[in-house]
Every structure is written in C-alpha cells, then in structure tokens.
Amino acid sequence: MSTTADYSEKIPNNVNLHEDRRLQRALESWQPNFLNWWQTMGPTLPTRDVYLRTAINVGRDGWAQFGHVAMPEYRWGIFLAERDPGRKVGFGEHKGEPVWDKVPGEYRAELQRLIVIQGDTEPASVEQQRNLGATAPSLYDLRNLFQVNVEEGRHLWAMVYLLHAYFGREGREEAEELLHRNSGSLDSPRILGAFNEETPDWLSFYMFTYFTDRDGKYQLGTLKESAFDPLSRTCEFMLKEEAHHMMVGTTGVDRIVQRTVEVMREHDTDDVAGLGAIPLPVIQKYINFHYSVSLDLFGGDTSTNVANYYTAGLKGRWLEDRRKDDHKLASDSIMVDALSDEANGERSIGQTEVSALVGLNTDLRREYIADCQGGVKRWNRILEEGGVRQRLKLPHVAFNRKVGAFAGIEATPDGEQVPASEWQRRQGQWLPTDVDKTYVRSLMQPVHERGKIAAWIAPPRNGINGQPFDYDYVHLS
Ligand SMILES: [Fe+2]
Ligand SMILES: [Fe+2]
DSSP states (O other): OOOBOBOSSSSOBSSOGGGOHHHHHHHHHHHHHHHHHHHHHSOOSOEEEEEEEEEOBOSSSOOEEEEEEOGGGOOOOBOOOOOOTTOBOOSSTTTTSBOBSSOOGGGHHHHHHHHHHHHHHHHHHHHHTTTGGGGOSSHHHHHHHHHHHHHHHHHHHHHHHHHHHHSHHHHHHHHHHHHHOOTTOSSSOOSSGGGGSOOOSHHHHHHIIIIIHHHHHHHHHHHTTOSBHHHHHHHHHHHHHHHHHHHHHHHHHHHHHHHHHHHHHHHTOSOOTTTTSOOHHHHHHHHHHHHHHHHHTTOOSSOHHHHHHHHHTSSOOTTGGGOOSOSSOTTOEEEEEEEEEOTTSOEEEEEEEEETTTTHHHHHHHHHHHHHHHHHHHHHHHHHHTTOOOOOOOOOTTTTOSSSTTTTSEEOTTOOEEOHHHHHHHGGGTSOOHHHHHHHHHHOOOOOSTTOOOTTSOOOSSOSTTOOTTSOOEEEO
16 A cells, blocks of 8 residues: 555545545545535634645655645545554454454444544534634634644544445445534534533633643544554544644643743732733633543543443553553453442542453543643643742542533532532632633734734744744735
C-alpha cells in the first residue's frame, strides 16, 4: 500500500480508493452531504482563506503541508497510518493472533457501535464551536480554531470511511446519521453529554480543547490498540493531528493565566474583573466544569460491555504494550470509585474492588486524570513565577458527576459529600454562574487585526509553522 495521498482524486486518500469503484461512489455521494453540513453547521465567520495544515502523507518525513486555503475547499481526506504486516493482536482472548483486515461477524455490531460513538464526537465539536470566530482574540487564535475544526471534520471522514468500507448498508445509514444529529438539538442530540454543551466563549474553547479533546485522545488511544487493523491505523493517524488540538488548549489556558497574573501584579489586586482580565476563581470554576463533564465521558466506573470489548480484542488499554501483565486480565482486580455503605445507613464516597476487566473505564479515566494534572502543574508554575500565591487544582472525582458511582450524590471540589440543598446553595462558588459567564462573554470582543491581541490573554510564544505571531493567518471576507 502506498502512503502518499492521491490528490488527483475527488477524495484524497491513501487507501487506493480508485480500486473500489462502489466504495468510491458511495463516499463521493456522501461528500456533498458533508459539505452541506459544513456550510450549515460549521464555522459562521465569513473568511476568504485560512493558513491551514492539510494532511498529505502519513510517513515519517513530513505528513502535512501548510498554506492559505478557502475552508470549503479544504482537502478532507482518508488517511490510515502505514500497515504493519506483522502486527498481532496485543490483548484479550485473541492475543498473539494476526490482526483482522475484515470485521469478524461476531463483533460486527460492537465495532460499528464503537466507531459511531467516536464518529459522533467529531462533527459535534465543530458545531459547538461554530460561532467562536466572531469573537476571536487574534488571527493566530482564529486560525487555530479553524485548524481544529477542519481536522475534526477530517476525523469524521475517517470514521465514515470505516462505516462505508466495512459495515455495508447499515454503515452507510450510520454515516448519514452522523450528519443529522446535532449538538444541543432537542430532537436528535449528539450521543454524549459533553458534546451537547455549548462552547460560548474562548475560555470555554481552551478548556474544551484541554479537557474534552483530551478525552478523545484517550479514546483514540484505546481504539488504536484494536485487533481490527483499519480502525487501529485510522486512530493512530488521528492521534497525530490531535496533538495540535491539545497544544491549543494547553497554551490557551497558559496565556489566559499569564495575562491574569500580569494584570494582578500591575494593579496589585486579586480582583481583576473590571480590569479586563479573567479572575483566577473564574478560571477555577471553568476547570471544575470542563473537567467534571469530561470525566463523565469515560462512562461508568465498571462496565461489562467494556470488559467484553477488551476480551474480544476490540478496544485495548492506553499504551497497552507498556503494561506489564498478561494482557488478558482474567484474574486481576482493580479498585474503583464507589459509594460505600456506612454503619449509620448513609452512603459515603469510597472505593471497591472489582475484576480488572470490569474496571477498564476506571483504568482509562485514571490515565486521563494523571495527564490532566500536567496542565494544572504548568498553570501553577505560571502563577508561581508571577509571584502570585493562589493555585489552581482539579476538583475531586466525585464533584459534579452525572455518570458513574457519584452521579447520585453531591460533593464539593474537595470531595466532601454535601446534601442536595447545600449543593444548590453553594454551587455558584464552584461552577460558572450566569454572572461569571456574562463577564467572560463581555470580554469576547473580536480582534481581527493582524499582530493585535485581546487584553484578556497573552500572545503566544510561537506562531504556527515557524511564522511570526503577526502573520496574516486568516483573510476575512
Ligand atoms: Fe477528533
Ligand atoms: Fe480534537
């Protein structure tokens, strides 16, 4: 198989699409629907062109090219990481067997479901972010928003390719549905909760790309381990693009914290609301919100479905091959979050031991949590270096949960269980209130002038692809 994309084709690809006329025709008939979705549900800010990265190759020596592109003409394509002909299943009951090039009949429904759920998140975030262009703090940020958007569009293509190529008529129907469901829609919402929340401002955008896109990274990491080789190779390449989305989130929050510190010092006050910066307590509340809804994306603390996916070889663990165990887990156990029964009949925040297979969601969530700590550490370093004594932190896992063991209780960010009435009274201290949101929104005045930046965020250290910050990243129309 060649790894260089064929750009003479309507749909750029490295899967020799021209050799399968039926599949090619099916995807070419989905393409106008995708473009129609992009025009109606994608970015609303009118632009002439944007300095974008386009995937052109999956090989080691350079896989992308940069240039100004009119967004509807972006070359969304189908790219799978190179095939490893000797690849073996790395876990579960098929461990050691050759990986699958086709979908085994007995796992068809499960694999289709996993692909649909992943696929559904990709266009969802584009929909959530569609109005942000109008309030971008700089052309650099605007460009990054659009880069994330077009790549999420490409990730949709990646999942739709799998559905069309391997799941027949049902797959094609699911591909249509991916365009019909919409984020926040009452009639046909997106499948997962966090993807129906709005992303109304840029603080939310950076939090989303930090916390929620990072969930995506971990989900892709487990699918990359799949015995179904086309899924594995697709996800491997998506992870490459995903790294930029993480960078946008991480450095976006860095720059907001940086600016807040500067204003705090300049005016010798903690109260920077009204001084054009975002107060640290508001940043903390946004962390609390985005982190807790992202924890929910990992599903229940225990799951027999996920145990079955693992045993069947459909979905592995994060960095499966670095785990030092038998990769079957039949006799291992894990402690998972749970409510424990107390002597007085109350139920309190605790843990319980379950079989490792059943606790795989917990295993993945913990990997994710450890990764999230990295951001908080960075942001606290900025605070420390700025001579500010406050610190940011991740809230307790029981805080604001709608899924899993703690869905039925209320807990403070410190993990103290509180009655529902107290939660009602105090939640405004922990989650963004209407006042907070209105203030943040009031700061969102567009800065679309080359080399300029909004007052609530510091400029980036580096531009994109070696270009300076004041490069003409976007031409508005
Ligand atoms: Fe994605
Ligand atoms: Fe992403």
